Amino acid sequence: MLGAPDHDPHSLMLHCPEMRVLISADALWENGFGVIFPELEGASGFVEERAVLERIATLEADVVIPGHGAPFSDVTRALDVAFSRLDYLQADPARNAKNTLKVLIVFKLMEVGALTLDALLAMTTNARAMRAATDALAPATGHRALLVKLVGELAKSGAVRGVDGESVSAI
Numbered sequence: 001m002l003g004a005p006d007h008d009p010h011s012l013m014l015h016c017p018e019m020r021v022l023i024s025a026d027a028l029w030e031n032g033f034g035v036i037f038p039e040l041e042g043a044s045g046f047v048e049e050r051a052v053l054e055r056i057a058t059l060e061a062d063v064v065i066p067g068h069g070a071p072f073s074d075v076t077r078a079l080d081v082a083f084s085r086l087d088y089l090q091a092d093p094a095r096n097a098k099n100t101l102k103v104l105i106v107f108k109l110m111e112v113g114a115l116t117l118d119a120l121l122a123m124t125t126n127a128r129a130m131r132a133a134t135d136a137l138a139p140a141t142g143h144r145a146l147l148v149k150l151v152g153e154l155a156k157s158g159a160v161r162g163v164d165g166e167s168v169s170a171i
Helices: 037-041 046-057 075-091 093-112 117-126 128-137 140-157
Strands: 012-016 021-025 063-066 114-116 160-164 167-170
Touching: 037 093, 037 128, 046 075, 075 093, 093 114, 093 117, 093 128, 093 140, 093 160, 093 167, 114 117, 117 128, 117 140, 117 167, 128 140, 140 160, 140 167
Parallel strands: 021 063
Antiparallel strands: 012 021, 114 167, 160 167
């Protein structure tokens, strides 16, 4: 068991050196890693993610089983992608907030199917991580416009069905 306090301060990875397998949770995916929640609330997370990725690079794993997505074997490529993504997010922490908000919107829609913009706006007040991300990106008076913009971006990318009147749906 290895600590992976990046996505969540209590996150763990499992490594089996004999089989050269790493269960990486949200520390490493084939094309990135999980949201770095601590940064949203003023705690450190980027430094921890870098340290976890550097640790993974030393493990000699042939197969990684991530927390999301299929297992993969090109660990070097995945680490290159993850380090590049980390550099991108760290250069402008608002990018982490925007990514977080989009991820949380998509996951909530996967759970409930559809939401009105009013319900989504209420979530940005009631859900701690969503509130922190939204507050980092816009003043309270601009939250609705921010959500409309982000939902539009998600729809354009094919992640959601987009705003239909006053609601947004999962794919």
